[in-house]
Amino acid sequence: MxxxxxxxxxxxxxxxxxxxxxxxxxxxxxxxxxxxxxxxxxxxxxxxxxxxxxxxxxxxxxxxxxxxxxxxxxxxxxxxxxxxxxxxxxxxxxxxxxxxxxxxxxxxxFPKPIAIQNDRMDEIDQLGRSFNWMIQQLEDSRKREHEEEVLRQRLIANLSHDLRTPLTVLRGHVTRLNKEAMSAEGQNSLAEINHTITRVGELMDDLFSYTLLTSGKHPFRPASTDIGRLVRSSVAAWYPLFEEKDFQVEVDLPSEETFYWEVDPAWMTRVLDNLFQNILRHAAEGKYASIVVNVEKQAIIIADRGPGMSNFSYERGAGIGLSIATYMLEQMKLKAEFTSDENGTKVAIGKA
Incomplete structure:
Protein backbone atom coordinates (compact mmCIF):
# COMPACT_ATOMS: atom_id res chain seq x y z
CA MET A 1 0.00 0.00 0.00
CA PHE A 110 -22.80 18.63 -2.98
CA PRO A 111 -21.74 20.39 -6.22
CA LYS A 112 -20.68 18.49 -9.29
CA PRO A 113 -16.98 18.38 -10.20
CA ILE A 114 -15.85 21.08 -12.59
CA ALA A 115 -13.95 20.50 -15.83
CA ILE A 116 -10.22 21.28 -15.80
CA GLN A 117 -7.52 21.17 -18.49
CA ASN A 118 -4.63 18.98 -17.43
CA ASP A 119 -2.39 20.23 -20.22
CA ARG A 120 -2.72 23.84 -18.99
CA MET A 121 -3.00 23.36 -15.20
CA ASP A 122 -2.50 26.95 -14.07
CA GLU A 123 -3.51 28.36 -10.68
CA ILE A 124 -7.24 28.28 -11.43
CA ASP A 125 -7.07 24.71 -12.75
CA GLN A 126 -5.15 23.72 -9.63
CA LEU A 127 -7.89 25.35 -7.55
CA GLY A 128 -10.49 23.42 -9.55
CA ARG A 129 -8.59 20.17 -9.04
CA SER A 130 -8.46 20.80 -5.28
CA PHE A 131 -12.17 21.63 -5.37
CA ASN A 132 -12.95 18.36 -7.17
CA TRP A 133 -10.82 16.44 -4.68
CA MET A 134 -12.71 18.05 -1.80
CA ILE A 135 -16.06 17.07 -3.37
CA GLN A 136 -14.86 13.49 -3.77
CA GLN A 137 -13.75 13.35 -0.14
CA LEU A 138 -17.09 14.74 1.04
CA GLU A 139 -19.04 12.28 -1.05
CA ASP A 140 -16.95 9.36 0.25
CA SER A 141 -17.43 10.62 3.81
CA ARG A 142 -21.18 10.93 3.35
CA LYS A 143 -21.34 7.44 1.86
CA ARG A 144 -19.40 5.97 4.79
CA GLU A 145 -21.56 7.89 7.25
CA HIS A 146 -24.73 6.56 5.62
CA GLU A 147 -23.42 2.99 5.70
CA GLU A 148 -22.45 3.35 9.37
CA GLU A 149 -25.85 4.84 10.20
CA VAL A 150 -27.67 1.98 8.49
CA LEU A 151 -25.46 -0.54 10.31
CA ARG A 152 -26.08 1.20 13.65
CA GLN A 153 -29.85 1.24 13.14
CA ARG A 154 -29.86 -2.43 12.15
CA LEU A 155 -27.72 -3.31 15.17
CA ILE A 156 -30.00 -1.43 17.58
CA ALA A 157 -33.12 -3.00 16.08
CA ASN A 158 -31.62 -6.48 16.32
CA LEU A 159 -30.44 -5.94 19.89
CA SER A 160 -33.81 -4.56 20.95
CA HIS A 161 -35.51 -7.60 19.46
CA ASP A 162 -33.04 -10.19 20.75
CA LEU A 163 -32.96 -8.85 24.31
CA ARG A 164 -36.72 -9.09 24.75
CA THR A 165 -36.60 -12.89 24.88
CA PRO A 166 -34.24 -13.16 27.89
CA LEU A 167 -36.14 -10.38 29.65
CA THR A 168 -39.37 -12.28 29.15
CA VAL A 169 -37.75 -15.43 30.55
CA LEU A 170 -36.47 -13.49 33.57
CA ARG A 171 -39.88 -12.02 34.22
CA GLY A 172 -41.41 -15.53 34.04
CA HIS A 173 -38.98 -16.80 36.68
CA VAL A 174 -39.72 -13.79 38.89
CA THR A 175 -43.43 -14.50 38.61
CA ARG A 176 -42.86 -18.15 39.53
CA LEU A 177 -40.69 -17.22 42.53
CA ASN A 178 -43.35 -14.83 43.79
CA LYS A 179 -45.59 -17.85 44.30
CA GLU A 180 -42.99 -19.54 46.49
CA ALA A 181 -42.72 -18.97 50.23
CA MET A 182 -39.82 -16.68 51.10
CA SER A 183 -38.79 -13.99 53.54
CA ALA A 184 -39.59 -10.29 53.27
CA GLU A 185 -36.07 -9.59 52.03
CA GLY A 186 -36.54 -12.13 49.26
CA GLN A 187 -39.81 -10.51 48.25
CA ASN A 188 -38.10 -7.10 48.16
CA SER A 189 -35.32 -8.49 46.00
CA LEU A 190 -37.81 -9.98 43.57
CA ALA A 191 -39.68 -6.72 43.42
CA GLU A 192 -36.42 -4.90 42.63
CA ILE A 193 -35.56 -7.45 39.94
CA ASN A 194 -39.00 -7.05 38.40
CA HIS A 195 -38.65 -3.26 38.48
CA THR A 196 -35.23 -3.48 36.84
CA ILE A 197 -36.58 -5.74 34.09
CA THR A 198 -39.36 -3.23 33.45
CA ARG A 199 -36.85 -0.39 33.34
CA VAL A 200 -34.58 -2.21 30.89
CA GLY A 201 -37.57 -2.91 28.65
CA GLU A 202 -38.53 0.76 28.69
CA LEU A 203 -34.97 1.80 27.85
CA MET A 204 -34.93 -0.59 24.88
CA ASP A 205 -38.24 0.82 23.70
CA ASP A 206 -36.85 4.36 23.98
CA LEU A 207 -33.71 3.41 22.10
CA PHE A 208 -35.70 1.72 19.36
CA SER A 209 -38.06 4.71 19.11
CA TYR A 210 -35.12 7.12 18.89
CA THR A 211 -33.62 5.04 16.10
CA LEU A 212 -36.89 5.13 14.17
CA LEU A 213 -37.19 8.88 14.68
CA THR A 214 -33.68 9.77 13.52
CA SER A 215 -33.96 7.46 10.51
CA GLY A 216 -37.20 9.15 9.40
CA LYS A 217 -39.31 5.99 9.79
CA HIS A 218 -41.58 7.47 12.45
CA PRO A 219 -44.45 9.33 10.71
CA PHE A 220 -44.69 13.05 11.36
CA ARG A 221 -48.15 14.46 10.69
CA PRO A 222 -48.38 18.12 11.71
CA ALA A 223 -51.79 19.71 12.17
CA SER A 224 -53.27 22.78 13.82
CA THR A 225 -53.65 21.56 17.41
CA ASP A 226 -55.54 23.02 20.36
CA ILE A 227 -52.73 23.01 22.95
CA GLY A 228 -55.00 23.66 25.94
CA ARG A 229 -57.15 20.69 25.08
CA LEU A 230 -54.17 18.43 24.37
CA VAL A 231 -52.48 19.25 27.69
CA ARG A 232 -55.77 18.77 29.58
CA SER A 233 -56.19 15.32 28.03
CA SER A 234 -52.62 14.34 28.90
CA VAL A 235 -52.94 15.57 32.49
CA ALA A 236 -56.19 13.63 32.91
CA ALA A 237 -54.41 10.45 31.83
CA TRP A 238 -51.50 10.95 34.27
CA TYR A 239 -53.44 12.39 37.22
CA PRO A 240 -54.31 8.99 38.77
CA LEU A 241 -50.62 8.02 38.72
CA PHE A 242 -49.68 11.23 40.52
CA GLU A 243 -52.41 10.62 43.09
CA GLU A 244 -51.19 7.07 43.62
CA LYS A 245 -47.74 8.46 44.53
CA ASP A 246 -49.31 11.08 46.85
CA PHE A 247 -48.25 14.02 44.67
CA GLN A 248 -49.56 17.52 45.17
CA VAL A 249 -50.60 18.47 41.65
CA GLU A 250 -51.29 22.09 40.75
CA VAL A 251 -52.91 22.53 37.35
CA ASP A 252 -53.62 25.85 35.65
CA LEU A 253 -55.41 25.16 32.38
CA PRO A 254 -57.59 28.02 31.02
CA SER A 255 -61.00 26.67 30.11
CA GLU A 256 -62.10 29.44 27.74
CA GLU A 257 -58.88 30.74 26.17
CA THR A 258 -56.40 28.66 24.23
CA PHE A 259 -53.86 28.81 21.41
CA TYR A 260 -52.91 26.58 18.49
CA TRP A 261 -49.61 25.13 17.32
CA GLU A 262 -48.83 23.40 14.04
CA VAL A 263 -47.61 20.16 15.64
CA ASP A 264 -48.15 16.43 15.53
CA PRO A 265 -50.61 15.64 18.36
CA ALA A 266 -49.13 12.16 18.88
CA TRP A 267 -45.60 13.57 19.09
CA MET A 268 -46.68 16.34 21.45
CA THR A 269 -48.43 13.82 23.70
CA ARG A 270 -45.25 11.70 23.69
CA VAL A 271 -43.23 14.74 24.83
CA LEU A 272 -45.62 15.46 27.72
CA ASP A 273 -45.67 11.77 28.68
CA ASN A 274 -41.87 11.79 28.87
CA LEU A 275 -41.83 14.89 31.10
CA PHE A 276 -44.51 13.52 33.44
CA GLN A 277 -42.75 10.18 33.60
CA ASN A 278 -39.48 11.93 34.53
CA ILE A 279 -41.26 13.66 37.43
CA LEU A 280 -42.50 10.31 38.76
CA ARG A 281 -39.08 8.71 38.39
CA HIS A 282 -36.64 11.42 39.39
CA ALA A 283 -38.66 13.88 41.49
CA ALA A 284 -40.84 11.51 43.53
CA GLU A 285 -39.32 12.69 46.80
CA GLY A 286 -40.63 16.22 46.20
CA LYS A 287 -44.24 14.99 45.93
CA TYR A 288 -45.11 18.02 43.80
CA ALA A 289 -45.99 18.71 40.15
CA SER A 290 -47.14 21.90 38.49
CA ILE A 291 -48.63 22.04 34.97
CA VAL A 292 -49.44 25.46 33.54
CA VAL A 293 -50.65 26.54 30.09
CA ASN A 294 -49.78 30.21 29.60
CA VAL A 295 -52.01 31.49 26.81
CA GLU A 296 -50.48 34.96 26.77
CA LYS A 297 -46.92 33.69 26.28
CA GLN A 298 -48.07 30.60 24.35
CA ALA A 299 -46.05 28.26 26.53
CA ILE A 300 -46.41 25.05 28.52
CA ILE A 301 -44.67 25.16 31.90
CA ILE A 302 -44.05 21.99 33.94
CA ALA A 303 -42.27 22.09 37.30
CA ASP A 304 -41.38 19.78 40.18
CA ARG A 305 -39.59 19.94 43.55
CA GLY A 306 -37.14 17.12 43.02
CA PRO A 307 -33.38 17.07 43.64
CA GLY A 308 -32.60 18.66 40.26
CA MET A 309 -31.16 17.34 37.03
CA SER A 310 -27.55 17.59 38.23
CA ASN A 311 -28.04 14.98 40.96
CA PHE A 312 -27.15 11.43 39.95
CA SER A 313 -29.97 8.93 39.92
CA TYR A 314 -29.93 5.25 39.05
CA GLU A 315 -33.26 5.74 37.33
CA ARG A 316 -31.93 8.51 35.12
CA GLY A 317 -30.20 6.23 32.65
CA ALA A 318 -28.65 7.72 29.51
CA GLY A 319 -31.40 10.29 28.93
CA ILE A 320 -32.74 8.63 25.78
CA GLY A 321 -36.31 9.63 26.58
CA LEU A 322 -35.28 13.26 26.95
CA SER A 323 -33.34 13.04 23.67
CA ILE A 324 -36.49 11.76 21.97
CA ALA A 325 -38.53 14.63 23.40
CA THR A 326 -35.91 17.20 22.34
CA TYR A 327 -35.72 15.77 18.83
CA MET A 328 -39.51 15.84 18.46
CA LEU A 329 -39.69 19.42 19.66
CA GLU A 330 -37.03 20.48 17.18
CA GLN A 331 -38.89 18.83 14.32
CA MET A 332 -42.07 20.66 15.39
CA LYS A 333 -40.11 23.97 15.57
CA LEU A 334 -40.48 24.16 19.34
CA LYS A 335 -37.92 24.36 22.11
CA ALA A 336 -37.70 23.34 25.76
CA GLU A 337 -35.87 25.57 28.23
CA PHE A 338 -34.80 23.77 31.42
CA THR A 339 -34.14 25.48 34.74
CA SER A 340 -32.89 23.13 37.43
CA ASP A 341 -31.31 23.35 40.89
CA GLU A 342 -31.47 21.51 44.19
CA ASN A 343 -35.01 22.86 44.75
CA GLY A 344 -36.50 21.36 41.62
CA THR A 345 -36.71 21.49 37.83
CA LYS A 346 -38.84 23.64 35.57
CA VAL A 347 -39.23 23.23 31.83
CA ALA A 348 -40.92 25.77 29.56
CA ILE A 349 -42.01 24.63 26.09
CA GLY A 350 -42.54 27.35 23.51
CA LYS A 351 -41.93 28.40 19.93
CA ALA A 352 -38.35 28.11 18.74
Whole structure:
Protein backbone atom coordinates (compact mmCIF):
# COMPACT_ATOMS: atom_id res chain seq x y z
CA MET A 1 0.00 0.00 0.00
CA UNK A 2 2.78 2.44 0.95
CA UNK A 3 4.65 1.54 -2.25
CA UNK A 4 1.56 2.34 -4.35
CA UNK A 5 1.08 5.66 -2.57
CA UNK A 6 4.75 6.49 -3.17
CA UNK A 7 4.39 5.70 -6.87
CA UNK A 8 1.27 7.90 -7.10
CA UNK A 9 3.03 10.79 -5.37
CA UNK A 10 6.04 10.42 -7.69
CA UNK A 11 3.74 10.35 -10.71
CA UNK A 12 1.92 13.49 -9.53
CA UNK A 13 5.26 15.18 -8.91
CA UNK A 14 6.42 14.40 -12.45
CA UNK A 15 3.14 15.73 -13.84
CA UNK A 16 3.60 18.95 -11.88
CA UNK A 17 7.14 19.28 -13.26
CA UNK A 18 5.77 18.97 -16.81
CA UNK A 19 3.19 21.69 -16.23
CA UNK A 20 3.60 24.85 -18.31
CA UNK A 21 4.18 28.30 -16.84
CA UNK A 22 1.77 29.82 -14.40
CA UNK A 23 -1.19 31.96 -15.41
CA UNK A 24 0.37 35.31 -14.62
CA UNK A 25 3.73 34.29 -16.10
CA UNK A 26 1.99 33.61 -19.40
CA UNK A 27 0.24 36.96 -19.06
CA UNK A 28 3.55 38.81 -18.61
CA UNK A 29 5.21 36.82 -21.39
CA UNK A 30 2.54 37.72 -23.94
CA UNK A 31 2.63 41.40 -23.02
CA UNK A 32 6.40 41.41 -23.20
CA UNK A 33 6.19 39.94 -26.68
CA UNK A 34 3.64 42.51 -27.87
CA UNK A 35 5.71 45.36 -26.48
CA UNK A 36 9.11 44.40 -27.93
CA UNK A 37 8.35 42.36 -31.04
CA UNK A 38 6.48 45.10 -33.02
CA UNK A 39 9.33 47.66 -32.67
CA UNK A 40 11.85 45.07 -33.80
CA UNK A 41 9.63 44.16 -36.76
CA UNK A 42 9.24 47.81 -37.76
CA UNK A 43 12.95 48.50 -37.43
CA UNK A 44 13.69 45.50 -39.61
CA UNK A 45 10.99 46.61 -42.07
CA UNK A 46 12.39 50.10 -42.50
CA UNK A 47 15.90 48.78 -42.65
CA UNK A 48 15.34 46.55 -45.69
CA UNK A 49 12.72 48.56 -47.62
CA UNK A 50 13.54 51.81 -49.41
CA UNK A 51 10.96 54.30 -50.69
CA UNK A 52 11.55 55.81 -54.18
CA UNK A 53 11.75 59.64 -54.35
CA UNK A 54 12.45 60.03 -50.69
CA UNK A 55 16.01 60.22 -49.48
CA UNK A 56 17.17 58.94 -46.15
CA UNK A 57 17.45 62.39 -44.55
CA UNK A 58 13.86 63.34 -45.44
CA UNK A 59 12.61 60.01 -44.15
CA UNK A 60 14.39 60.51 -40.88
CA UNK A 61 13.17 64.05 -40.39
CA UNK A 62 9.58 63.81 -41.67
CA UNK A 63 8.43 60.31 -40.76
CA UNK A 64 10.29 59.60 -37.57
CA UNK A 65 7.61 61.22 -35.45
CA UNK A 66 4.78 59.40 -37.28
CA UNK A 67 6.56 56.07 -37.05
CA UNK A 68 7.02 56.49 -33.31
CA UNK A 69 3.41 57.63 -32.92
CA UNK A 70 2.04 54.67 -34.87
CA UNK A 71 4.30 52.31 -32.99
CA UNK A 72 3.24 53.68 -29.62
CA UNK A 73 -0.43 53.56 -30.56
CA UNK A 74 -0.13 50.02 -31.82
CA UNK A 75 1.61 48.90 -28.64
CA UNK A 76 -1.00 50.65 -26.46
CA UNK A 77 -3.95 49.18 -28.33
CA UNK A 78 -2.40 45.72 -28.32
CA UNK A 79 -1.68 46.01 -24.60
CA UNK A 80 -5.27 47.04 -23.83
CA UNK A 81 -6.80 44.36 -26.06
CA UNK A 82 -4.64 41.55 -24.71
CA UNK A 83 -5.24 42.67 -21.12
CA UNK A 84 -8.99 42.89 -21.70
CA UNK A 85 -9.14 39.41 -23.28
CA UNK A 86 -6.97 37.95 -20.52
CA UNK A 87 -9.02 39.33 -17.66
CA UNK A 88 -12.34 38.51 -19.33
CA UNK A 89 -11.27 34.89 -19.69
CA UNK A 90 -9.99 34.93 -16.13
CA UNK A 91 -13.28 36.39 -14.90
CA UNK A 92 -15.29 33.80 -16.84
CA UNK A 93 -13.38 30.89 -15.31
CA UNK A 94 -13.69 32.30 -11.80
CA UNK A 95 -17.41 32.99 -12.37
CA UNK A 96 -17.96 29.36 -13.42
CA UNK A 97 -16.24 28.16 -10.25
CA UNK A 98 -18.24 30.58 -8.11
CA UNK A 99 -21.48 29.47 -9.80
CA UNK A 100 -20.81 25.83 -8.95
CA UNK A 101 -20.09 26.73 -5.32
CA UNK A 102 -23.16 28.96 -4.96
CA UNK A 103 -25.36 26.25 -6.49
CA UNK A 104 -24.26 23.92 -3.70
CA UNK A 105 -25.04 26.53 -1.04
CA UNK A 106 -28.46 27.38 -2.51
CA UNK A 107 -29.61 23.80 -3.01
CA UNK A 108 -28.00 22.29 0.12
CA UNK A 109 -26.28 19.55 -1.87
CA PHE A 110 -22.80 18.63 -2.98
CA PRO A 111 -21.74 20.39 -6.22
CA LYS A 112 -20.68 18.49 -9.29
CA PRO A 113 -16.98 18.38 -10.20
CA ILE A 114 -15.85 21.08 -12.59
CA ALA A 115 -13.95 20.50 -15.83
CA ILE A 116 -10.22 21.28 -15.80
CA GLN A 117 -7.52 21.17 -18.49
CA ASN A 118 -4.63 18.98 -17.43
CA ASP A 119 -2.39 20.23 -20.22
CA ARG A 120 -2.72 23.84 -18.99
CA MET A 121 -3.00 23.36 -15.20
CA ASP A 122 -2.50 26.95 -14.07
CA GLU A 123 -3.51 28.36 -10.68
CA ILE A 124 -7.24 28.28 -11.43
CA ASP A 125 -7.07 24.71 -12.75
CA GLN A 126 -5.15 23.72 -9.63
CA LEU A 127 -7.89 25.35 -7.55
CA GLY A 128 -10.49 23.42 -9.55
CA ARG A 129 -8.59 20.17 -9.04
CA SER A 130 -8.46 20.80 -5.28
CA PHE A 131 -12.17 21.63 -5.37
CA ASN A 132 -12.95 18.36 -7.17
CA TRP A 133 -10.82 16.44 -4.68
CA MET A 134 -12.71 18.05 -1.80
CA ILE A 135 -16.06 17.07 -3.37
CA GLN A 136 -14.86 13.49 -3.77
CA GLN A 137 -13.75 13.35 -0.14
CA LEU A 138 -17.09 14.74 1.04
CA GLU A 139 -19.04 12.28 -1.05
CA ASP A 140 -16.95 9.36 0.25
CA SER A 141 -17.43 10.62 3.81
CA ARG A 142 -21.18 10.93 3.35
CA LYS A 143 -21.34 7.44 1.86
CA ARG A 144 -19.40 5.97 4.79
CA GLU A 145 -21.56 7.89 7.25
CA HIS A 146 -24.73 6.56 5.62
CA GLU A 147 -23.42 2.99 5.70
CA GLU A 148 -22.45 3.35 9.37
CA GLU A 149 -25.85 4.84 10.20
CA VAL A 150 -27.67 1.98 8.49
CA LEU A 151 -25.46 -0.54 10.31
CA ARG A 152 -26.08 1.20 13.65
CA GLN A 153 -29.85 1.24 13.14
CA ARG A 154 -29.86 -2.43 12.15
CA LEU A 155 -27.72 -3.31 15.17
CA ILE A 156 -30.00 -1.43 17.58
CA ALA A 157 -33.12 -3.00 16.08
CA ASN A 158 -31.62 -6.48 16.32
CA LEU A 159 -30.44 -5.94 19.89
CA SER A 160 -33.81 -4.56 20.95
CA HIS A 161 -35.51 -7.60 19.46
CA ASP A 162 -33.04 -10.19 20.75
CA LEU A 163 -32.96 -8.85 24.31
CA ARG A 164 -36.72 -9.09 24.75
CA THR A 165 -36.60 -12.89 24.88
CA PRO A 166 -34.24 -13.16 27.89
CA LEU A 167 -36.14 -10.38 29.65
CA THR A 168 -39.37 -12.28 29.15
CA VAL A 169 -37.75 -15.43 30.55
CA LEU A 170 -36.47 -13.49 33.57
CA ARG A 171 -39.88 -12.02 34.22
CA GLY A 172 -41.41 -15.53 34.04
CA HIS A 173 -38.98 -16.80 36.68
CA VAL A 174 -39.72 -13.79 38.89
CA THR A 175 -43.43 -14.50 38.61
CA ARG A 176 -42.86 -18.15 39.53
CA LEU A 177 -40.69 -17.22 42.53
CA ASN A 178 -43.35 -14.83 43.79
CA LYS A 179 -45.59 -17.85 44.30
CA GLU A 180 -42.99 -19.54 46.49
CA ALA A 181 -42.72 -18.97 50.23
CA MET A 182 -39.82 -16.68 51.10
CA SER A 183 -38.79 -13.99 53.54
CA ALA A 184 -39.59 -10.29 53.27
CA GLU A 185 -36.07 -9.59 52.03
CA GLY A 186 -36.54 -12.13 49.26
CA GLN A 187 -39.81 -10.51 48.25
CA ASN A 188 -38.10 -7.10 48.16
CA SER A 189 -35.32 -8.49 46.00
CA LEU A 190 -37.81 -9.98 43.57
CA ALA A 191 -39.68 -6.72 43.42
CA GLU A 192 -36.42 -4.90 42.63
CA ILE A 193 -35.56 -7.45 39.94
CA ASN A 194 -39.00 -7.05 38.40
CA HIS A 195 -38.65 -3.26 38.48
CA THR A 196 -35.23 -3.48 36.84
CA ILE A 197 -36.58 -5.74 34.09
CA THR A 198 -39.36 -3.23 33.45
CA ARG A 199 -36.85 -0.39 33.34
CA VAL A 200 -34.58 -2.21 30.89
CA GLY A 201 -37.57 -2.91 28.65
CA GLU A 202 -38.53 0.76 28.69
CA LEU A 203 -34.97 1.80 27.85
CA MET A 204 -34.93 -0.59 24.88
CA ASP A 205 -38.24 0.82 23.70
CA ASP A 206 -36.85 4.36 23.98
CA LEU A 207 -33.71 3.41 22.10
CA PHE A 208 -35.70 1.72 19.36
CA SER A 209 -38.06 4.71 19.11
CA TYR A 210 -35.12 7.12 18.89
CA THR A 211 -33.62 5.04 16.10
CA LEU A 212 -36.89 5.13 14.17
CA LEU A 213 -37.19 8.88 14.68
CA THR A 214 -33.68 9.77 13.52
CA SER A 215 -33.96 7.46 10.51
CA GLY A 216 -37.20 9.15 9.40
CA LYS A 217 -39.31 5.99 9.79
CA HIS A 218 -41.58 7.47 12.45
CA PRO A 219 -44.45 9.33 10.71
CA PHE A 220 -44.69 13.05 11.36
CA ARG A 221 -48.15 14.46 10.69
CA PRO A 222 -48.38 18.12 11.71
CA ALA A 223 -51.79 19.71 12.17
CA SER A 224 -53.27 22.78 13.82
CA THR A 225 -53.65 21.56 17.41
CA ASP A 226 -55.54 23.02 20.36
CA ILE A 227 -52.73 23.01 22.95
CA GLY A 228 -55.00 23.66 25.94
CA ARG A 229 -57.15 20.69 25.08
CA LEU A 230 -54.17 18.43 24.37
CA VAL A 231 -52.48 19.25 27.69
CA ARG A 232 -55.77 18.77 29.58
CA SER A 233 -56.19 15.32 28.03
CA SER A 234 -52.62 14.34 28.90
CA VAL A 235 -52.94 15.57 32.49
CA ALA A 236 -56.19 13.63 32.91
CA ALA A 237 -54.41 10.45 31.83
CA TRP A 238 -51.50 10.95 34.27
CA TYR A 239 -53.44 12.39 37.22
CA PRO A 240 -54.31 8.99 38.77
CA LEU A 241 -50.62 8.02 38.72
CA PHE A 242 -49.68 11.23 40.52
CA GLU A 243 -52.41 10.62 43.09
CA GLU A 244 -51.19 7.07 43.62
CA LYS A 245 -47.74 8.46 44.53
CA ASP A 246 -49.31 11.08 46.85
CA PHE A 247 -48.25 14.02 44.67
CA GLN A 248 -49.56 17.52 45.17
CA VAL A 249 -50.60 18.47 41.65
CA GLU A 250 -51.29 22.09 40.75
CA VAL A 251 -52.91 22.53 37.35
CA ASP A 252 -53.62 25.85 35.65
CA LEU A 253 -55.41 25.16 32.38
CA PRO A 254 -57.59 28.02 31.02
CA SER A 255 -61.00 26.67 30.11
CA GLU A 256 -62.10 29.44 27.74
CA GLU A 257 -58.88 30.74 26.17
CA THR A 258 -56.40 28.66 24.23
CA PHE A 259 -53.86 28.81 21.41
CA TYR A 260 -52.91 26.58 18.49
CA TRP A 261 -49.61 25.13 17.32
CA GLU A 262 -48.83 23.40 14.04
CA VAL A 263 -47.61 20.16 15.64
CA ASP A 264 -48.15 16.43 15.53
CA PRO A 265 -50.61 15.64 18.36
CA ALA A 266 -49.13 12.16 18.88
CA TRP A 267 -45.60 13.57 19.09
CA MET A 268 -46.68 16.34 21.45
CA THR A 269 -48.43 13.82 23.70
CA ARG A 270 -45.25 11.70 23.69
CA VAL A 271 -43.23 14.74 24.83
CA LEU A 272 -45.62 15.46 27.72
CA ASP A 273 -45.67 11.77 28.68
CA ASN A 274 -41.87 11.79 28.87
CA LEU A 275 -41.83 14.89 31.10
CA PHE A 276 -44.51 13.52 33.44
CA GLN A 277 -42.75 10.18 33.60
CA ASN A 278 -39.48 11.93 34.53
CA ILE A 279 -41.26 13.66 37.43
CA LEU A 280 -42.50 10.31 38.76
CA ARG A 281 -39.08 8.71 38.39
CA HIS A 282 -36.64 11.42 39.39
CA ALA A 283 -38.66 13.88 41.49
CA ALA A 284 -40.84 11.51 43.53
CA GLU A 285 -39.32 12.69 46.80
CA GLY A 286 -40.63 16.22 46.20
CA LYS A 287 -44.24 14.99 45.93
CA TYR A 288 -45.11 18.02 43.80
CA ALA A 289 -45.99 18.71 40.15
CA SER A 290 -47.14 21.90 38.49
CA ILE A 291 -48.63 22.04 34.97
CA VAL A 292 -49.44 25.46 33.54
CA VAL A 293 -50.65 26.54 30.09
CA ASN A 294 -49.78 30.21 29.60
CA VAL A 295 -52.01 31.49 26.81
CA GLU A 296 -50.48 34.96 26.77
CA LYS A 297 -46.92 33.69 26.28
CA GLN A 298 -48.07 30.60 24.35
CA ALA A 299 -46.05 28.26 26.53
CA ILE A 300 -46.41 25.05 28.52
CA ILE A 301 -44.67 25.16 31.90
CA ILE A 302 -44.05 21.99 33.94
CA ALA A 303 -42.27 22.09 37.30
CA ASP A 304 -41.38 19.78 40.18
CA ARG A 305 -39.59 19.94 43.55
CA GLY A 306 -37.14 17.12 43.02
CA PRO A 307 -33.38 17.07 43.64
CA GLY A 308 -32.60 18.66 40.26
CA MET A 309 -31.16 17.34 37.03
CA SER A 310 -27.55 17.59 38.23
CA ASN A 311 -28.04 14.98 40.96
CA PHE A 312 -27.15 11.43 39.95
CA SER A 313 -29.97 8.93 39.92
CA TYR A 314 -29.93 5.25 39.05
CA GLU A 315 -33.26 5.74 37.33
CA ARG A 316 -31.93 8.51 35.12
CA GLY A 317 -30.20 6.23 32.65
CA ALA A 318 -28.65 7.72 29.51
CA GLY A 319 -31.40 10.29 28.93
CA ILE A 320 -32.74 8.63 25.78
CA GLY A 321 -36.31 9.63 26.58
CA LEU A 322 -35.28 13.26 26.95
CA SER A 323 -33.34 13.04 23.67
CA ILE A 324 -36.49 11.76 21.97
CA ALA A 325 -38.53 14.63 23.40
CA THR A 326 -35.91 17.20 22.34
CA TYR A 327 -35.72 15.77 18.83
CA MET A 328 -39.51 15.84 18.46
CA LEU A 329 -39.69 19.42 19.66
CA GLU A 330 -37.03 20.48 17.18
CA GLN A 331 -38.89 18.83 14.32
CA MET A 332 -42.07 20.66 15.39
CA LYS A 333 -40.11 23.97 15.57
CA LEU A 334 -40.48 24.16 19.34
CA LYS A 335 -37.92 24.36 22.11
CA ALA A 336 -37.70 23.34 25.76
CA GLU A 337 -35.87 25.57 28.23
CA PHE A 338 -34.80 23.77 31.42
CA THR A 339 -34.14 25.48 34.74
CA SER A 340 -32.89 23.13 37.43
CA ASP A 341 -31.31 23.35 40.89
CA GLU A 342 -31.47 21.51 44.19
CA ASN A 343 -35.01 22.86 44.75
CA GLY A 344 -36.50 21.36 41.62
CA THR A 345 -36.71 21.49 37.83
CA LYS A 346 -38.84 23.64 35.57
CA VAL A 347 -39.23 23.23 31.83
CA ALA A 348 -40.92 25.77 29.56
CA ILE A 349 -42.01 24.63 26.09
CA GLY A 350 -42.54 27.35 23.51
CA LYS A 351 -41.93 28.40 19.93
CA ALA A 352 -38.35 28.11 18.74
Missing amino acids: KQEQGQKQEKNHKQEQKQPGTLFRRFLTRHFQFIFIPPLVLIFFFAIISFPGINEEDLNTLNLFYVALVLLGFISVAFVVISWVFFMRLRKRLANLQEVMSFSADHHS
